[in-house]
Amino acid sequence: MSVENQPAGVIHDIGYQRYAGARLGRGYAARSLYVHGVRTALGLGRGPKAKIFPWLAEGILLLVAAIVTAIRAQTGEAVISYTEFAAQLSFLIILFCATTAPELVSRDLRSGVLPLYFSRPLRRSDYALGKLGAMVTAVWLLQALPLTLMYLGAVFSVKGGRAVWHETVDYSKGQLSALLFGLVFGAISILIASLAGRRAVSAALIVVAFLVTSPIFGVLQVIGTGAVKQLSGIINPVSLVLITNAWLTGDQGKDFDEIAGYGIYYALSTVVLIVGCVLLLLLRYRKVAR
Amino acid sequence: MAVTLIATEALTKRYPNGVTALSDLTVDVSPGVIGLVGANGAGKSTLIKILLGLLPPTSGRVSVLGIDPTSEPEQVRARVGYMPEHDCLPPDLSAAEFVTHMARMSGLPRTAARERASETLRHVGLYEERYRAIGGYSTGMKQRVKLAQSLVHDPDLLLLDEPTNGLDPAGRDAMLNLIDRIGSEFGISLVVCSHLLGEVERICDTLIAIDGGRLLRAANISTMTKASDVLAIEVTEGADALAARLTESGLDVRAEGRDLLVPLADDTTYDVVLAAVAALNLPLHRLDQRRHHVSDLFRDTAGEPAHVG
Numbered sequence: 001m002s003v004e005n006q007p008a009g010v011i012h013d014i015g016y017q018r019y020a021g022a023r024l025g026r027g028y029a030a031r032s033l034y035v036h037g038v039r040t041a042l043g044l045g046r047g048p049k050a051k052i053f054p055w056l057a058e059g060i061l062l063l064v065a066a067i068v069t070a071i072r073a074q075t076g077e078a079v080i081s082y083t084e085f086a087a088q089l090s091f092l093i094i095l096f097c098a099t100t101a102p103e104l105v106s107r108d109l110r111s112g113v114l115p116l117y118f119s120r121p122l123r124r125s126d127y128a129l130g131k132l133g134a135m136v137t138a139v140w141l142l143q144a145l146p147l148t149l150m151y152l153g154a155v156f157s158v159k160g161g162r163a164v165w166h167e168t169v170d171y172s173k174g175q176l177s178a179l180l181f182g183l184v185f186g187a188i189s190i191l192i193a194s195l196a197g198r199r200a201v202s203a204a205l206i207v208v209a210f211l212v213t214s215p216i217f218g219v220l221q222v223i224g225t226g227a228v229k230q231l232s233g234i235i236n237p238v239s240l241v242l243i244t245n246a247w248l249t250g251d252q253g254k255d256f257d258e259i260a261g262y263g264i265y266y267a268l269s270t271v272v273l274i275v276g277c278v279l280l281l282l283l284r285y286r287k288v289a290r
Numbered sequence: 291m292a293v294t295l296i297a298t299e300a301l302t303k304r305y306p307n308g309v310t311a312l313s314d315l316t317v318d319v320s321p322g323v324i325g326l327v328g329a330n331g332a333g334k335s336t337l338i339k340i341l342l343g344l345l346p347p348t349s350g351r352v353s354v355l356g357i358d359p360t361s362e363p364e365q366v367r368a369r370v371g372y373m374p375e376h377d378c379l380p381p382d383l384s385a386a387e388f389v390t391h392m393a394r395m396s397g398l399p400r401t402a403a404r405e406r407a408s409e410t411l412r413h414v415g416l417y418e419e420r421y422r423a424i425g426g427y428s429t430g431m432k433q434r435v436k437l438a439q440s441l442v443h444d445p446d447l448l449l450l451d452e453p454t455n456g457l458d459p460a461g462r463d464a465m466l467n468l469i470d471r472i473g474s475e476f477g478i479s480l481v482v483c484s485h486l487l488g489e490v491e492r493i494c495d496t497l498i499a500i501d502g503g504r505l506l507r508a509a510n511i512s513t514m515t516k517a518s519d520v521l522a523i524e525v526t527e528g529a530d531a532l533a534a535r536l537t538e539s540g541l542d543v544r545a546e547g548r549d550l551l552v553p554l555a556d557d558t559t560y561d562v563v564l565a566a567v568a569a570l571n572l573p574l575h576r577l578d579q580r581r582h583h584v585s586d587l588f589r590d591t592a593g594e595p596a597h598v599g
Contacts, residue, residue, distance in 0.1 A: 016413060016476040019406060019444035024397040026364055032394040047382075112378040116439060119342050119372035120395045121364040 030126040033117075037134025041100045042141070050103075057096045058142060061089060065146035069153030076157075082150065082174025083245055086143050086181045090238045093185060094210045096142055097135075101189035102202035104131050110197035114288060128194075128285040132278065135190045140182035147174045177245040184241050184270060185210075187277035194284050210237060230262045234269045244270040294356065295321045295447060295479050296341065301350035303336050303503075311336035313503040315350070323473040325490030325497045326483045333503040334483045335375070338449050341481075342367060355446055368397060371440035375451040375483075378436060381425030385416055385435045388424060389442050396443035403442075410438045413476075414468060430461040437468065441478075448472065448480045454489060466493050519554045522546075523563060524576040535566045554579060 043051035068079050080088055108114055117127050151171040155164055192209055193202040213236045220232035233239035245251075247263030296319045303312040312333045328334050339345040341354050343363025352359060359366040380388060386407060393403035411420045414434040419427070424435060433453065440448055453469060454462045470493045472478050484490045490497065491511065499506035525532055533550055536543045539562050544551045552559065560577075567574050 017409070018477075019398075019402070021402045022397075022399055023368060023443070024399060025368065026397075028399075029395045029397055036391060036394075045387075107380060111380045112374075112376055113380055115372070115374045116378050116392060117395060118344060119367055119370070119374075120392075121368045121397060122395055123364075 026121040026123070026126065029120065029122045030130050033122065033127065033130035034133050034137075037104055037131050038137050038141075040104060041134055041138035053099045054096065054138075054142075057092050058145065060092060061142065061146040062149060064089060065149045066153075069150050069157075072154060073157045078154075082147055082170050083177045083242065083249075083251070085147060085150070085174060086178060087238050087242050093139065093142065093181060094207060097139065097185050097189035097210070098203040098206040100138055101135055101186075101193035101206060102196075102199035104135055105190060105193045106197055106199045106202040109194070109288070110199070124285045124288075125282055128281050129278075132186060132190050132281060136182040136186035138182075139186050140178050143178035143181060144175065147171065147178060150174075173245065173249045173251070176249065177241065180241045180245055180270065183274050184237050187274050187281070188237065191277045191281050191284070194281060194288075213237065227262075231265060234266060240266055240270055240273070293321060294353070295319045295324070296481070297351075297353045299351040301337075301340065301352055302348045303333075303340060303345065304348045311503050312340070312347070312500075315500070315503070315505050317498055317505060317508045319496060319498070319508070321479040322495045323469070323479070323493055324481045325487075325494035326481055326500070327485065327487050327490055327497065328500040328506075329485055332500050334500065335451065336503075337500070338372070338451060338481075338483065341449065342370060342372060368443075369446045371443065371445035371448045373436045373440040373448070373450045373453060375455055377432070379424045379432055382423055384423055385411055385420040385427075385431075385438070389420075389435065389438050392439040393442040398443055406442050406444070407438075410442045411435075414438045414441070415464075429456050430458075430464070433457060433461070433465060434468075437465075441472070445478065448478055449483075450480060451483045452485070453482060454484070454486070462489070469493055520551045520580050521554045521559060521563065522576070522578055522580045523550045523552070523567075523574070524548055525550075525567065526573045526575050528570060528572045531570055532566060532572060535570060536563065539566060551580070 039045050040050075041054065043054045064080075065085070068085075071077065071079050086093060108117075114127075118124060148171075151167065151174075154167050154171075158164060158167055188209060189206045192205050196202040196205060217232055217236040217239065220235075221229060224232055233243055243263060243266040247267050296317065298315050298317050301312055301315040302310070304310045315333075315337070326334050326337070336345065340347050340352055341359060343359030343366050346360055354366050355369055357366050357369075383391075389407040389411060390403050393406050394400065398406060408420065411417075411434075414437050416431065416434055416438070419431065424432065427435065433456075437450070437453065440450070450469065454465050457465060466489065469480060469482060473480050473493070482490050482494060487499075495511055496508070497511055498508040523532070529545070529548070529550060533543045533545065536550070536552060541552045541559070541562065552563065563577065
């Protein structure tokens with residue numbers, strides 16, 4: 001065939017080309033997995049169906065933040081503080097965990113895609129930590145945006161440099177709390193989701209794990225006395241994070257005077273919980289066959 | 291090329307539950323298309339996992355592309371592609387997205403990953419379909435996606451575990467042709483695992499047969515079959531007389547149905563046969579060289595230690 005006879009713009013099959021470009025190795029693969037995980041969690045780069053829940057949850061949180069900011073601008077009174085924000089709306093965060101964690105790990109278990117990861121330079125622990133990191137980041141981001149909205153609104157409504165400084169300190173405490181929520185809720189939900197291949201089962205187990213502790217906590221609060229009552233908050237992830245954060249930021253006497261003196265036990269429990277979840281997760285992925 | 295693709299030395303794998311999956315396996319394979327045959331449970335998958343550095347051997351030595359997968363698994367896995375036997379595709383992603391993601395997991399930068407993914411999918415025969423969700427694909431298309439993800443980072447060695455599993459005869463042929471092209475045109479070495487000998491025999495230049503974790507035989511297919519080719523002679527009458535005459539000439543004659551079979555040593559065998567037919571003045575109906583099935587060879591020589599040439 002002569003060249004003139006061919007239509008312009010035809011794609012020639014030049015055969016198989018060997019790849020001579022860069023091969024970036026294990027660290028890059030792990031980072032890519034993490035970024036891909038964060039995007040998956042937020043529904044980015046995926047179909048409209050995958051966006052519904054994360055965007056709805058974020059939308060509600062932003063709406064609440066906007067209302068709080070508006071009330072504050074009008075009356076000067078902060079209805080919800082930065083550190084209380086996530087706790088007040090913890091039900092939404094739990095639902096977000098229950099839909100996102102199965103999406104990140106249960107799906108891979110069910111479709112049998114894991115051998116494809118493990119036959120690449122990536123290690124099993126890289127996979128587990130990449131997914132965990134993505135989940136923690138997603139839970140933190142979910143709160144970070146509304147907190148920032150509240151902060152910006154407050155900075156423009158308060159007067160004086162000192163007030164702005166106070167606001168900034170409070171906002172930082174709120175972000176620390178958001179990160180703690182991310183770590184605790186992310187670690188628990190990824191660990192649970194890594195145990196079941198069916199997304200619905202994982203989601204149900206996560207909701208149960210977070211909610212079953214609430215009534216126990218409530219009962220202990222009512223019937224418990226002394227140390228039992230003071231330490232009962234440890235079994236509830238929400239109060240665990242709240243009090244740990246209060247202890248870390250030196251606020252425990254202010255908001256939780258009845259817990260005063262017990263804060264360190266909450267902080268230690270948080271550390272033990274996070275480390276335990278990570279170790280169990282690594283153990284789980286050392287064993288998982290498919 | 292004198293490079294060794296895969297070398298194992300007294301490779302043994304015993305699982306904690308006492309099952310010996312591989313026992314004293316020693317092979318030395320040159321680049322090319324290698325068939326790894328054995329019944330289910332013969333130790334093929336265990337061997338593949340050891341080659342990928344996913345499973346440590348109990349004893350013995352192993353090297354893949356000159357690298358030891360037990361001490362440098364990441365280096366081996368960066369240069370090897372693996373296509374598992376079972377389903378391993380997420381149904382809700384498109385083939386293009388999925389293969390791009392897998393390319394990045396192999397260390398390819400973002401743009402290169404996207405380009406290589408669409409190129410590789412085109413090479414395995416997926417065009418516009420690649421933008422649709424994998425869940426809606428036929429078994430044949432899914433097998434192609436599985437092959438594409440193993441090929442996307444341009445490995446030096448592909449490990450394919452039962453690549454024709456679940457395919458109909460036409461799909462099976464297409465897959466075997468594709469594998470043949472990867473070996474001959476793309477210049478990538480392949481290890482094709484199968485429990486169907488007839489299948490790998492068509493596309494492989496080297497065959498490794500294992501059974502119960504032991505090496506049955508490893509050899510180059512062309513040398514194996516050349517040494518044992520036979521000549522089939524069919525005469526319309528006088529077969530007995532011809533058989534007697536050929537035996538007199540020193541040939542080892544066997545009757546099989548209406549055919550007489552004699553071992554084909556070299557071209558002089560033809561001369562001897564034709565002279566005998568002419569002398570007896572028999573009507574010769576057919577004279578052809580018959581290729582031994584590799585399965586016969588394995589049956590004949592089972593247990594005999596062998597090295598790949």
